[in-house]
Amino acid sequence: MTDPSILAPSGPLLPDVSLRPPDVRVIQLRLPTFVRKNPHVLFAQVEAVFDLHCVTSETTRFRHLLCNLPPEVADEVADVFGSPLNDAPYQRLKQSIPDRTTASESARLLYRLTHEEELGDRRPSQLLNTMRQLGGASNVDSNGALLKELFLQRLQQPTRIVLVAAGDLTLDRAADLADRVHDATSPSVAPLASTAESSAVSRL
Known part of the structure; x- marks a missing residue:
């Protein structure tokens, strides 16, 4: 068993x-x-x-x-x-x-585009690229009047004055001109000039 x-x-x-x-x-x-x-x-x-x-x-x-x-x-x-x-x-x-x-x-994204996105330490063309990305996700025309107006509002006043005086530019040309104005008026130029001047004085 x-x-x-x-x-x-x-x-x-x-x-x-x-x-x-x-x-x-x-x-x-x-x-x-x-x-x-x-x-x-x-x-x-x-x-x-x-x-x-x-x-x-x-x-x-x-x-x-x-x-x-x-x-x-x-x-x-x-x-x-x-x-x-x-x-x-x-x-x-x-x-x-x-x-x-x-x-x-x-x-x-539309709220960020219209209320929050700022120039900061970027060049204007970099700002425009970001705004276009936000606008594309919000169905905003990447070359339209609304985006151009928002872009101009974010620029520094001297840059805006130059762009207004330049007349009716496309958004890409406006960004290119804004870059040149931004580079020419950037505060970073001053320290470089001071350094060069100090070096010249020290050699005397």
């Missing part, structure tokens, strides 16, 4: 995980970090993770995505997950996020 102890497992009995439904086996997924710049790429990565872990339920996908959203993004789609879940909650959330975040990002 076979000894029952030989057939008994040596450790505690564990449930057979392979018998559980796929969505039950997955307790926590680490999804890619949300990036506003291109949410469509994000969702391609998210769905690749779901496929690898056999997460097929719309509700489970929805909950995983919701748990991984940054707070500021969750605020923008609060009405989606705050309402009763429909037959495709994940698809609804997936469609809402790009629309909401793209619109809010464009508004943020």
Whole structure:
């Protein structure tokens, strides 16, 4: 007669995980970090993770995505997950996020363009390049009157006076002329001149 102890497992009995439904086996997924710049790429990565872990339920996908959203993004789609879940909650959330975040990002960049971007220690042409990048993301014409007016407002007064006196210049030509005025009037010229003068005096 076979000894029952030989057939008994040596450790505690564990449930057979392979018998559980796929969505039950997955307790926590680490999804890619949300990036506003291109949410469509994000969702391609998210769905690749779901496929690898056999997460097929719309509700489970929805909950995983919701748990991984940054707070500021969750605020923008609060009405989606705050309402009763429909037959495709994940698809609804997936469609809402790009629309909401793209619109809010464009508004943020437009505000930065019109209120926050300053010349600082940059050359005017560098400022214009940055403003064009912000304007492009906000659907502002890269050579239009609005961008030109905003650009002129950010320049120093002596530079603005020269550009106004130069007449109707294109934005690129205005930036080129502004660079030349900026370089000619830059305070960094003074220390160089003083150093050269001091060297000449010391040689006497």
